[in-house]
Amino acid sequence: MNTEQTRTAFTDFFRERGHRITPGAPLPRPPGDPVLFTTSGMHPLTPYLEGRPHPLGDRLTGVQRCLRTTDLEEVGDATHLTVFEMLGSWSLGDYGMDRTLRLGHELLTGVYGVHPGLLHATVFGGDDQLGPDTESLDTWRDLGVPVELTREDNWWSNGPTGPCGPDSEIFVWTGVGPPRNTPQSDDRWVEVWNHVHMRYRRLDDNTLRPLPRHSIDTGMGLERLAMVLRGDCSVFESDLFEPWTRALPALWDLDGARLRIAADHLRSAVVVAGDGVTPSGTGRGYVLRRLLRRVLTLLRQDDRAGEGTDGRPRRTLADLPGGPIEHTLVHFGLPCPPRRADEVRDLLVDEERRFTGMLDRGRRVLSRRRFAGPLGEEEYHYLHDTHGLPRELVDLLRGVG
Structure with a gap:
């Protein structure tokens, strides 16, 4: 697949499974937004992930152009970009982590052709406030995907306060020969997809309050995915x-x-x-x-x-x-x-x-x-x-x- 076909395959996959395509927002954020540019696929959907009903329903998918200046000094390596496209899927109170991870596994292996043996996952292993994400852990084990437990690396938040929750990241082996080690110890495991279980709101006193509706937010960089699928050494080798x-x-x-x-x-x-x-x-x-x-x-x-x-x-x-x-x-x-x-x-x-x-x-x-x-x-x-x-x-x- 070229990158256009890779992008279309993603939205078609989720559309066929009941997700409505939401149009991407412009890079410049509207007046009143605390940041200048859209930084992630979920950024324009934040009010809906926090509980507001979305006019298109509770299953969404789409492609969002993003800009991140936080990674500016990393640009020049194999995977970091300033402007990129984020492939996203969202469940607004509909399904949970088991369903989203199974959809992710199906798309990567059944549509994109990634060999199941080249996959590895990381899962939130618990901290001082919460226990491990057993739902994700059980799903990956049922699918036969090896799992590594972490703490901070599998907890998603948009800042010191606000919506947050455990996440599970999917990695693909890009090294020569059979997979070895784990994503935390070997950078030949390349992260391609993050699935966030938006369950809590962190308050000013650092306590967690459950959100009234649990949602799923996933994001996968198109350029990095295309690099992995083509077997390229960097995102700069693509047709883009x-x-x-x-x-x-x-x-x-x-x-x-x-x-x-x-x-x-x-x-x-x-x-x-x-x-x-x-x-x-x-x-x-x-x-x-x-x-x-x-x-x-x-x-x-x-x-x-x-x-x-x-x-x-x-x-x-x-x-x-x-x-x-x-x-x-x-x-x-x-x-x-x-x-x-x-x-x-x-x-x-x-x-x-x-x-x-x-x-x-x-x-x-x-x-x-x-x-x-x-x-x-x-x-x-x-x-x-x-x-x-x-x-x-x-x-x-x-x-x-």
Whole structure:
């Protein structure tokens, strides 16, 4: 399966089992939400998981585009992304953990073709307040799937207070040869799917109050699932990233982690801009600006052609072909307003001009005598707070690293 077929197979599976497809929400969260962007598939459904009736019923499925800046420093490895798609299924007071885990096992083995012997599960093993999740433990044992008990790693919460509950994670073996060890001790076990039993609300005094209706929230990253099913070494080998990983090395000397970072950040910037966000110095716009400036810093470091006599790069985002932008917008369902592909491209190029202007200003600042020698933390803080020059830009201009 390609990623589009993988995504469709997921929603078809649950639709055939009585789940209604709920449309994905935009990345930007509405006014009043405490966070800037949608971070998970359950995020738009939080009121319904807490008890409000959903207009589509009590069995739902869907695909949600998400953005997480918490994993930004991890981007460049095999599995982490800034913007990704979450495949989700939800039971709003209908069925429990036994049913959701059996559905998960059926989909992975019967539809996606994962050999049952390559599966491993983790289950909440209890803590000072609650005992182990025996329902999940018994289900996995009945299905013949090995289980590892944990504490914090199998307890889901959205913060220090609010809805929470035990979860069970499903892992697939990606190593060479027969499976060995357990997910907690061997990173060749890759987590693909988390099933949360939303049973409690944690109060300010850290006590747990049972929710009036127990619900199920599951989430599985599409890009990571596609990687596992195809036997790829990273999420960047899929058809979703092929336009980017083909176009970028033709312009800049990129490979390995640097190519993965550039592909992720540019693709993520296209999705955020396609969802109507404009670069700015605060809020959502700052997240977009930060993504672009991180990747522009990297591209300046890896400019194959080098800089011209005027200090300007010979390759810019204006040289980027339109194919990767168009491909990304179409995949995420964003080829129409709020922005078309040509408008997104113009936005990227305009932000690069602003970045170049900041570099020019940075060169003038760094030419001062006080910055001639090695820089300490005080100088870095001064350059950032007074002149808006982050450390990576200062190092780029000084030729450090």
